[in-house]
Amino acid sequence: MSVRVCSLQDLTPGEGLRIDSVTPPIAVFLTEDGQVHAIDDTCTHQEASLAAGWLEDCRVECPLHESTFSLLTGDVDQPPAKRGVRVHQVEVRGDDVLVELSQDAPNLPPGVTV
Numbered sequence: 558m559s560v561r562v563c564s565l566q567d568l569t570p571g572e573g574l575r576i577d578s579v580t581p582p583i584a585v586f587l588t589e590d591g592q593v594h595a596i597d598d599t600c601t602h603q604e605a606s607l608a609a610g611w612l613e614d615c616r617v618e619c620p621l622h623e624s625t626f627s628l629l630t631g632d633v634d635q636p637p638a639k640r641g642v643r644v645h646q647v648e649v650r651g652d653d654v655l656v657e658l659s660q661d662a663p664n665l666p667p668g669v670t671v
């Protein structure tokens with residue numbers, strides 16, 4: 558089931574938006590070429606918000622260390638993070654951004670629980 562998480566106008570190209578209304582929080586990104594993607598917001602290494610990271614093409618770099626995550630697959634490119642994040646399916650309907658949350662278990666960092 559899809560949930561509305563924000564409106565398209567809430568998003569800024571090249572930036573992420575943390576959504577706290579779902580648990581665990583997710584990060585929604587609008588890429589420079591107009592694509593909307595959603596992944597888990599919490600880095601898998603430590604408690605950092607990926608919405609506050611740096612977006613380049615379809616990868617976001619964690620704001621704390623140098624691991625980057627794919628917005629398309631959730632995979633991580635290099636340590637210190639070792640596990641990827643979940644990817645959530647996004648549908649843009651008019652101005653509404655709808656997300657179908659992954660049913661997989663989240664890869665939360667040590668000490669963080671849902």
Ligand code: FES
Nearest residue numbers: 600602603619622
């Ligand atoms: S907290 Fe994200 S790579 Fe360390």
